[in-house]
Amino acid sequence: AYLRPFQLWDLAKTGDTERKQLLVEYTLEARNEKASGAVYDLTTS
Numbered sequence: 821a822y823l824r825p826f827q828l829w830d831l832a833k834t835g836d837t838e839r840k841q842l843l844v845e846y847t848l849e850a851r852n853e854k855a856s857g858a859v860y861d862l863t864t865s
Contacts, residue, residue, distance in 0.1 A: 821849040 824845035831839040
């Protein structure tokens with residue numbers, strides 16, 4: 821899942837080179853609850 825879409829900026833040009841900056845934020849999103857585990861009610865008596 822993308823948290824922030826791709827953004828591209830031109831940076832300072834030095835001679836014949838063209839430099840760019842790329843910014844993106846993404847994460848792994850688990851949508852299948854049955855494939856994951858959970859621990860519940862860990863109280864001590």
